[in-house]
Every structure is written in structure tokens, then in C-alpha cells.
Amino acid sequence: MIRLLRPAAAGFVALLLATACQRGPLQATAHLPATSTSQPVGRDITPNADAAAIIQPYHDKVLAQMQEVLGVAPVALSKNPGENLVVNFVADLQRTAAAQALHEPIALSVMTNGGMRSPIPAGPITLGNVFELMPFENELVVVDAPGPVVQQLFNYAAPVRMAVSGATYSVDADKHPQNILIGGQPFNPAKTYSIAMSDYLAGGGDNMLFLRGVPERSTGLLLRSAIADHIRALTKAGQPVTARIEGRVK
Template identity: 60%
Template sequence: MQLLRSRTAALSLLAAVALFPACQRATYVARPQLAPTTAQPVSSSLPDDATAAATIAPYRQRVTEQMTAVLGTAPVAITKNSGESPLANFVADLQRMRAARETGQAMDLGVMTNGGLRAPLPAGTITTGSVFELMPFENELVVLDAPGEVVQQLFTYAARVKMAVSGATYTAMPDGKPTDIRIGGQAFDPAQDRLYTIAISDYLAGGGDQLTFFKALKPRGTGVLLRTAIIDHIRDLTKAGQPVEAKAEGRVKSN
């Protein structure tokens, strides 16, 4: 067994272990008895391998530059909370706008759950790193064409937690059922023979966060990562001289 002679070697070993498929089963293989060795403990006192450090340095610098690039400014933090969430409103709205741009078709609805958002957008400077913290997943923005009965299931799901849906308003009753659903300002009729376009992440379209009623629908891809759509939207706001803002604005009413 070779000694770990530097932190670089130790990190390489840990990376190899991390990349080894966890689902594989360990197989016992008899090995000859080896002479005892003295392993050197891994600690911050070990010097970096100069060659490895030199190889990694330009990549580390590039990543640092990209992550610290300023995208825009938020007057106050954009956070998520139970019920209608400013952060979910912000992301669901930009999903509709970006999906419409990519497909050339208006989007009736945009859906984003609080569970799909991992961190708030901070007050003050928003960087690329801020968006990676918000959306660390490689989720693609997709479009679903949903019949009325599936849209009804969406609002039934939403009403239980008073989740807002971009492009719509509704009233959540005490029993957790939705009433007075309006899409684009028009009363929603689940029996109407039409399809509703929904901008959503591929994770939620596949039934994530218990949105299982979407699983039967075939999503249309946009080729755009949701994280990229968020970054581009913030940049567009900044180019237009606008701050990054969002709020809960009464999309969900309680009765």
C-alpha cells in the first residue's frame, strides 16, 4: 500500500472512491499477507503536489471568475415560504417567458414548487454562484400540453399547500379544494376541449415533488437548462436597468 504523500494524492483517492458506483457489490478476494506499513495521516500540513496544483490552477481561476460574475442587483432578498412564494413566482414567471420565446407559443401556465428551489436570491449583488445555489440541478425547461382534467389535478395539488401557479389565480377553500380558478383572467372549465401549455422543469414534468399526474404527458424540450434561463433573465433585467424583484401578489386567495 503506497503512502499518501500529499493532499493532492489524498483528494485524488477520495474522488476515485466517490466516483465508484455505489450500487456495485463488494467482492471479497483473498490477498497475500503484506508487510506492515505506516500510513501517513492526511492533514492540511501536507504540502500540495506542485505539478497537480499548477495543472488545476487555471481551471480553478476560471470557475471562480464565472461564479463571482455579477448578474444583477436585488433591493431585498427573494425568498421562498409556505403558500405563495416570491421566489417560486419569480422562477415560474420567467419559465413562461423563456418557454414562449423558445417555442414561439404563448404559455398558459408556469409551475415551480418550493421544493425545487434550494436557496434564496440574496439582497444586493446576485452572482452566477447565487443562481447555482438556487438551482444546483441540471434540470431542463420543458413544455407540457395538458388537458383540462390534468390542469384540474394541478390546482387540486396546489390548493392543498396554497401554492401559486404562474398565469393563474384561484381560491383555496378550507377543505383544501380550489375554486374560482382563472387562467389568463378567464374562468377555467376542466370540461373544455382544449390543451393548456405549461412551462415546467423536466423533473416536475416527470412526476417529481408528487406531481404524478404529469407523468402520462410527453414533454416538449426547449434545450435550455432552467438555471440558464434564470441567469439570462436576471441579465436581461440588468440590461434594461431594472432591479431583480418578486413578491407574493395574491395569486392564491383563501376563503
């Protein structure tokens, strides 16, 4: 079964509430077609004071949570075609988080450009920024992919020069992957490789149909939580939020 991207139920609503709060008081508005006089319906609706009073404590709590500063980025972690900072950052932390959760090394990690909804801005990074980056309830999983499936992964990555955490490769004139190294060793099509990724990608999302049916293991972690916890851990260790372009794709 293909997993669809799932909005983060309560969390996503929380983000919307926080955004609404930043824009101003909640307003009741009816989004209906204009009347024959071309006057929008609902312009003069007065917010219900009782409803606003009930919502306000939750509204304030959500706003405070979204404004929590998790860490600081000296420069923005940009999102652009090919190898980029924000995808390298998230793919690397996926490998780390999955390895810690499953108590074993993880060979590879994948995150697509489409999976990241925004860059990470320079300066203080809030929980709200993490929700903007990953507004979906995707779980971090590990798939155990046989060599032929791993080859298909690099075939998928090469035309768009997508970086894969834990690996380097080059792209030939026909946009085929060449010289694949995993953990510094030549790719062995007879081996099975563990790959950390979202459950959405593991289910064939973003046209990764070759992953359907590949055994996967749960880490018990929401990807968004793993990102936030990693940033908190960097801050606790006195480290900024950074990433590098390392020539993972040549």
C-alpha cells in the same frame, strides 16, 4: 420513466471548485475512520504541487465565472411556504422564456418550493448565486395538459397554497382549489393548457405523478441558463431583480 434530479456535471463541479477556492487552498484529505490512536488519517498529507499547478488555471477561471454579477436585487427574494417571491420570480420567467423559445403564448408555469434550493439574496446577484438556486441540469419544457390533469395540478397545489404563474385560485376549508382563473378566465376542464416547468417535474418529480405521460415539448433551454439570461436582460434594460406577492392563492 421518472427523471431524477441530475447534478450539473461540469457546472456543478465548477461551483464546488469555486466554493473550495473561497474557503482556502485546495487540500488533499483522506476521509477515513480514525486509527486506534484516535488521530485522523490524512492530517499531515502535503498537497501535490504538480497537481495544484495543473488545477490552478481552471480553478481561477471557474472562480471568475462564478463571481460574475448578473444583476441586483433591492430586497431578497425569499423562499417560504405558500406563495413566495423566489418561486413567483422563477415561474414567471419560465413562462416568458418558454414563450420566446416556442414562439407562442404559454398559459401556465409551475415551480415548487423544493425545486428552488435557496432564496435570491439582496444586493448583487452572481452566477454563483444562480447555481446555488438551481444546481441541477434540468431543462425547461412545456407540457400540453388536458383539463383533468390541470385540475390535478391545482388539487396538488391547494393544500400547500402553491402559486401557479398565469393563474389565481382560492382554497376552501377542506384544502380544495376553488374559483380557478387562468389568464383571467374561468378554468375550462375541456381545454388543453400549456404549462412551462422543469423536465424533472414533467416526469413526475416532487410527487407530480399525474404529469407522467403528458406530451411535453423541449425549449432547448437549461432552466439555470434561462434564469441567468433573464437576470442579465433585466440589468441590460436598467431594471432590478424583483418579484411581488400578488394574491395568486386566496
